[in-house]
Amino acid sequence: MATARKSARRKGEATTIDEVARLAGVSPMTVSRVVNGKVHVRESTRERVMRAVKQLGYTPNLAASSLAAAQTTRIALVYTNPSEGYLRQLLVGALRGSARAAVQLVVDAWDEVDPEAEREAARVLARSVAGVILPPPLCESPTVVAELVEAGVPVVAIASGREESDISRVRVDDFLASREITRHLIALGHRQFGFIQGHPNQTASARRFEGFRAALEEAGIGLEPAWVQPGEFTYRSGLKAAEKLLGRKHRPSAIFASNDDMAAAAISVAHRRGLDVPRDLSVVGFDDTSAATNVWPELTTVRQPIAAMADTAVDILMRGIRRQDATPVDKVLAHTLVKRGSVAKPPAG
Template identity: 40%
Template sequence: MKDVADLAGVSIKTVSRVLNNEPHVKEKLQRKVREAVAQLNYVPSQSARSLRGNRSYDIALICHTTNSSYINAIQFGAVIACQERGYQLSINLFEGLSGKSVKEIREAFEGLLLHRKPDAVMLVAPYATSDKVDFVLKELGLPSVRIGPVDIANRGVLVEIDDYQASIELTNHLLGLGHRRIGFVRGIEDQRSSHIRFAGFTVAMEAADLSVDPALVRPGEFDFESGFEAGEYFLGLKERPTAIFCSNDDMAAGVVAACNVHRVAVPEEMSVVGFDDADVATRMRPLLTTVRQPLGELGATAVRELISQLSTRGTVEARRIVLDHEFVLRDTTAPPKP
């Protein structure tokens, strides 16, 4: 650290403040220090930093599955932001946590604190919206950042997009093409995004003087298989919908696959939209019309805000950050057949 300070022409204390992402360091000094760090290939000792500051410089991402392109994209953005700031992101798989008792959830997090001692945790759905998980984190005094729509107030940092408005825009796209009989595939019911996206769809339909037919609303699990099952159901109806709104891209891919099996052309005979703009949206054929969540930036923004607050206050205060979404027009939507 002394070598970095000498090369940058600053004090050791300034080097320490820059490396610890402390606020109120002039941008010019930050740039000098980081240039010196890069030139000298200086790597701070994680264990030494932890001992000095009583911090682990570890953020624990808590997820329910490893088989999610949504979580993987968020994770990538969070890892990059951690690396930029001298932190590490630990991935922690807690399967089935939502169905466990408060005692079992507490034991899971106590085990995490015993072995890793993270400075804070990052939560994605469904744990981001769990009252029991929220209760345990508050009880343990563990700071958190949540990603996605959450109805738990005053609980750390929340980073999201406007799911409601994005769903209205997707629905209006289908309505603008002339579709009136539109199917909807919901997501997992314990995730708030499932309800918000359906609410946006419903409002847009009602604004066009159309009612939502309960027979055209199907359950889903945010995975390919439930999308395929929903597609099979819709295609088996005597009066099919002409378009289907899926609450995420994986389910939209499943619906398109069902259409392919039944030789129903997409988009000529059936329009399909998804949500997220996950990798599958550009790997499937035809390419999927969807809403783009900046998933990597959601993870990166969450980490930046978390570290900024930890460095400034030593704890995390409530703050909601809404990032922009984008409607992405591709190849799975067209006007209905006459």
């Protein structure tokens, strides 16, 4: 009798969209796109969803669909090891955008996660959110992006220079911004430059170096290989690079660090060596995070509108989710050269 009652109860229960999503390994939003015949879903994902629909005998409930659409949508911002200033601005922008769009923002940290763990984390995340925002360096992880796209989850990358056909991105033009701030130093008379690179796993690092080098070539200025030092966008890597640049008998008159954390470290090393900034050495950074104004003198830098980029990323994500249009968008926001006290004409001689 108990078995009969259990069978009867199961028979009367309708399969839910969440059950289909779990079986197919995708988000409920992806199941909705497939059963409603929407485009911009990979064929392999569509086939997987339809197999789950058939296996479970799922029939869409229009009333339930309307109710689900009215409920709060969950989107995720996933980060790993950004600078504190960068993360703070990311959160401000993402919270502002999600509040305006009336969506729930899930913030997740994937620090010290290896590629295989990233793959599994992306699979799990895809089942619980309708869209994902990826700042660097995760936005350039082929593993993470591929898993989310395969699951049919819309993705917006922040500050990625990599051209992706499957995801949207919000960025500044790192090449133009870097060239502009280098031209500013050249206009003041600098001819001897040190450069601290960013992390090699981010395309922004390469683009900033390319812009710097292009400005030097335009002015007919050579670049000494020993004056280009590796960095990782961290304060500690900036200290190490600056020690090598300033520990030489023949040192540059200006240092361009690929972000503000490393530029602040360069100023610290200069002070420790008895150099006056900017009388003996000019230093510039990139991003205009809180690190730019927490040092003395305050940094001349490129303002990357990080909060506005995160806000815009939410807007792009929600337009795609609510209109069920996953056409990738490439949004370039304006940068600003911010002139402060860390730059002056080079010292005589």
